[in-house]
Amino acid sequence: MENEFETLFVTDEEGNEIECNIIMTFESEEFGKSYVVYQIKDDESGEYYAAGYNPEDGDEGELQQVESDEEWDLIEEVLESFLEDNEEEEEEE
Numbered sequence: 001m002e003n004e005f006e007t008l009f010v011t012d013e014e015g016n017e018i019e020c021n022i023i024m025t026f027e028s029e030e031f032g033k034s035y036v037v038y039q040i041k042d043d044e045s046g047e048y049y050a051a052g053y054n055p056e057d058g059d060e061g062e063l064q065q066v067e068s069d070e071e072w073d074l075i076e077e078v079l080e081s082f083l084e085d086n087e088e089e090e091e092e093e
Contacts, residue, residue: 008038010049010063023048024082025055031071036063037079050075 005021051063
């Protein structure tokens with residue numbers, strides 16, 4: 001069964017658009033930001049990327065760099081919990 005992901009397009013340093021799968025989004029009251037975690041579509045490395053965003057910008061919003069180690073720690077913690085929950089749900093099916 002193939003997972004259906006929402007997609008996101010990011011632009012690299014050379015101006016190329018790269019299609020990505022959105023893994024999850026979440027808000028942090030601690031940092032007052034919303035975050036998106038994504039993977040590059042068809043990339044076999046399995047690497048995750050994250051950025052801040054303003055949900056009020058709609059589809060044309062700009063991604064913001066994660067600015068601190070504390071933010072990265074939060075993103076990693078939330079992502080690990082999300083992945084564990086998904087793994088448990090898949091095992092129950």
